[in-house]
Amino acid sequence: LELMRMSVRKDYRGRGVSQALCGEVLRFARARGYGAVVLSTSMVQVPAQRLYVRQGFRKVGAVTPSLLGAVVCFQMFYYRCDLSGDT
16 A cells, blocks of 8 residues: 655644554555555655654665756655554
């Protein structure tokens, strides 16, 4: 299952909304028998990266998406949360 474009309005950040949404995605995926949840985020989304790691995701890759990205040292990071064996 791919988690795409999760965003919380600025005035609601810091209230646990992202954590609750991410947790619900993981529960949804487990209940339906998915083996993993994957996502991508940019290198500048540091709070999102921290959230994903706290939720059990691990970084599995990085890519520079374009020549311009290479010039400015921009990367996209890929994360995966394996669900097999979870309870």
